Amino acid sequence: MKKLLLFFSLFFLVNSSNAQNSISGYIISLETAEPIPNATIFLNNRHNISLEQSDSLRVSTDSTGFYKIDEIKAGTYIINAWTTYRAMDQRYAMVITSDSVEVKRSRNVDFVFSENAFKYRLHAKYHLKEALEMLSQKKRSSDSVAFRAVLPQIYIDSKKRSMLTWYIKNISSIK
Amino acid sequence: MKKLLLIGFGLFFLVNSIKAQNSISGYIVSLETAEPIANATIFLNNRYGLPTEDSLRVTSDSTGFYRIARIEAGTYIINAWTTYQAMNEHYAQVIQSNRIEVDSSLNVDFVFSEIAFKYRLHGKYHPWEAFIPQKRSLNMVARRAVRLQLFINSQRKSLGASFIERMK
Numbered sequence: 001m002k003k004l005l006l007f008f009s010l011f012f013l014v015n016s017s018n019a020q021n022s023i024s025g026y027i028i029s030l031e032t033a034e035p036i037p038n039a040t041i042f043l044n045n046r047h048n049i050s051l052e053q054s055d056s057l058r059v060s061t062d063s064t065g066f067y068k069i070d071e072i073k074a075g076t077y078i079i080n081a082w083t084t085y086r087a088m089d090q091r092y093a094m095v096i097t098s099d100s101v102e103v104k105r106s107r108n109v110d111f112v113f114s115e116n117a118f119k120y121r122l123h124a125k126y127h128l129k130e131a132l133e134m135l136s137q138k139k140r141s142s143d144s145v146a147f148r149a150v151l152p153q154i155y156i157d158s159k160k161r162s163m164l165t166w167y168i169k170n171i172s173s174i175k
Numbered sequence: 176m177k178k179l180l181l182i183g184f185g186l187f188f189l190v191n192s193i194k195a196q197n198s199i200s201g202y203i204v205s206l207e208t209a210e211p212i213a214n215a216t217i218f219l220n221n222r223y224g225l226p227t228e229d230s231l232r233v234t235s236d237s238t239g240f241y242r243i244a245r246i247e248a249g250t251y252i253i254n255a256w257t258t259y260q261a262m263n264e265h266y267a268q269v270i271q272s273n274r275i276e277v278d279s280s281l282n283v284d285f286v287f288s289e290i291a292f293k294y295r296l297h298g299k300y301h302p303w304e305a306f307i308p309q310k311r312s313l314n315m316v317a318r319r320a321v322r323l324q325l326f327i328n329s330q331r332k333s334l335g336a337s338f339i340e341r342m343k
């Protein structure tokens with residue numbers, strides 16, 4: 001009897017570690033509530049280092065803003081999403097990085113990008129002093145309120161989650 | 176003598192704190208444009224949600240800034256509203272705070288969202304949709320993302336209530 005139990009529990013253990021899961025969701029724009037097509041989503045390992053089989057775990061969104069990554073081995077991952085914005089004849093990527101996500105079943109992960117957040121971040125890059133004043137609330141303005149309000153967002157299974165980081169990167173020089 | 180002095184001082188501070196006049200100021204901004212909202216109305220209700228005197232009602236200026244001065248210390252509910260137009264009708268979108276203890280001057284900022292208003296308006300005319308389990312869609316994600324927001328001293332706080340009302 002005990003042996004049978006052991007056998008069953010082993011069976012489930014092996015089964016769960018081999019299980020193939022999927023991550024799917026929508027990428028939308030905060031300002032327009034419209035989908036963002038051609039955004040790229042990819043998985044890194046729990047230390048945010050790219051995986052060996054990274055190509056198969058990298059997808060982009062379709063015209064409805066939907067993406068789906070299939071055949072993910074159970075484990076802990078960090079999910080990255082990026083889309084591009086244009087400003088002053090330069091192309092920028094805005095990257096959202098999730099906190100580590102345990103994938104042991106299929107999950108919905110939605111990303112909300114914000115063009116205004118991108119503009120504030122870009123402005124801060126070139127006007128650091130002004131940005132610090134805004135953040136420390138020394139100088140309050142409608143911008144200091146808006147900056148907090150328009151931050152990008154991540155939802156996991158429709159619950160709002162905190163993110164590891166988000167940043168912008170000039171990609172004009174990268175071919 | 177010393178005791179009397181102490182009581183005197185204690186009384187002085189007590190009276191002083193009750194009579195203290197505080198102010199509430201802040202900005203009203205739009206989520207979609209990150210621009211200030213001018214001519215929004217901000218007013219205080221008492222702790223039971225009942226109206227107070229008219230002097231505690233102001234509108235935001237062209238930079239989205241408002242300031243209500245000379246507020247007696249106490250507990251209040253802060254309301255802000257702005258108007259949107261849809262289908263040839265005017266609607267007021269109202270944000271209501273929870274009860275707020277005003278014992279010093281506060282910064283209270285409101286973030287309105289036109290898309291949130293549109294979702295709310297849609298919900299008004301399609302109330303049954305709330306009871307039918309919906310397939311996951313972009314709209315589900317967007318509706319959550321464009322929430323109205325309230326900041327007190329730059330900390331995000333939960334709303335007491337928000338609603339839309341048709342105006343005549």
